[in-house]
Amino acid sequence: MVYNVHHRYSESTMTSSERRPDTGGLVWFDEPAPPRATEQLSRERIVAAAMELADDQVPGEITMRALAARLGVRSPMALYRYVGSKDGLVDLMTDQVYGQITVPRGDGWRAALQGLGRTSWEAVQRHLWFARLAFSRPPMGPNALHLYDAALAELEPLGLDAATRMGFVKTVLGHVLGSGLALLEEHTMRARVGLHSDSDLHAAVAPYLERIAAAGEHPHFIGWATDPQRLAPEPQSFEQVLEWLLDGLATLLPPEDRSPA
Amino acid sequence: MVYNVHHRYSESTMTSSERRPDTGGLVWFDEPAPPRATEQLSRERIVAAAMELADDQVPGEITMRALAARLGVRSPMALYRYVGSKDGLVDLMTDQVYGQITVPRGDGWRAALQGLGRTSWEAVQRHLWFARLAFSRPPMGPNALHLYDAALAELEPLGLDAATRMGFVKTVLGHVLGSGLALLEEHTMRARVGLHSDSDLHAAVAPYLERIAAAGEHPHFIGWATDPQRLAPEPQSFEQVLEWLLDGLATLLPPEDRSPA
DNA sequence: TAGCGGTGGTGTACGTTGTACACCATGAGT
């Protein structure tokens, strides 16, 4: 797949077989296939297995072959009866995670965006690969649309123009996905370097850092890298930054709309 | 490459030929090869060509074959005399961009981080692919280290602990890279949909949206999607959000250290 | 009950990717 270069709306129209009508790359409009009793595969089973497979190893990359094997099917081509393309499958996985995010309704814009931030952060931590995928495709699945719709609905009373309204939501989600991507990278790096403890990780780069330290270069960076406190929890936690962003967004509102906390 | 699954510190040690000693995946320690007068390739030429190639098409994906062709060389393997692996080459490209970022010195922490944010944002806009690559590998090249060192040096007088110090820098760079990735995705989507104007883009998703609108679903989202104002510049610009983040970071400092503006 | 057609999994195959390996042409040093 490689950053979904193959996924163009124009040409994915003709990728799937004509028995099951395709929907132009926008996979979410297929009605469920007329089920036969004996089928061992289904779109739901495939998506669920793909998500488990992505959860299992750290970068969250899946291959159609590995997925077919996990589903007990010998040919990867069997999956193409149900999903049209790997990119379409990834769209479905992504939207499934969007479905795990909720927006609190009726408690005002700040509570809505706070809840959006918190629940999406939890979803990202459950499925680290989601951060990467959500960044690289437009949020157009039914669950994503439902989510955006709920968030925009809560912003409606503020009377903001369209661009600003969506900007509020994107500010929050951008923070979530950015933090998630950084987290994913940290995990990936740990998986690359044999084992996962902090001391293992430190030992892997130690010779490189020593060489720099010996040359007397970058003293402030070396000072950080050799400080045992460097792994302490930072005050700039996800939640703290989210609050800063919400405070910033609040400054765009008339004073009477800025909720107290 | 595919999100550099192949790039493990342990095994990239043996990827390059033994004529040019490799440095364990950390490519930045090769001294320049003893030059011969007649060589048509060099590490510098390769990295420069790779950056131009990545700048040329939107997702910024390069292949060794395309790069070899651009350099007028028939075999992609010629490049492996100079770079060890594609992942190592990408490390070099990434660090080259880090070299375009500067940190103002001597004007205090806020000016330093502001300058860091501004210049890195400019670099990201020049080389959109940088946002993707910087997210997926640790910043360990000489230019990256120099940059982190300079930023940390400017934070030194604040007397913060190590984790918080680095957190200040990462907060800014996280915002830059997150915004850059969103920008890259927008450009990629435009490139997928035939041409690049806003109306083209809108026309591409219009039938899908109409179907949703006709079903009466997601009215608030549809309201945004059909609002001609939705493309207006948002108040949550990159610079504005950066200011919010700096304001937030300032709250972690004793009052006398928060600079006025 | 015989046959027929569509459904769903199989097997093979192709193009593209990164890159290992053997090969050889050339120019510098003895």
Added chain:
DNA sequence: ACTCATGGTGTACAACGTACACCACCGCTA
């Protein structure tokens, strides 16, 4: 003039997504 490292070439392979032909089987109608 012989040697030999240097640097570009060509071939080859594994893994990927996926197109295509194939066939086993089930439910239907005759």
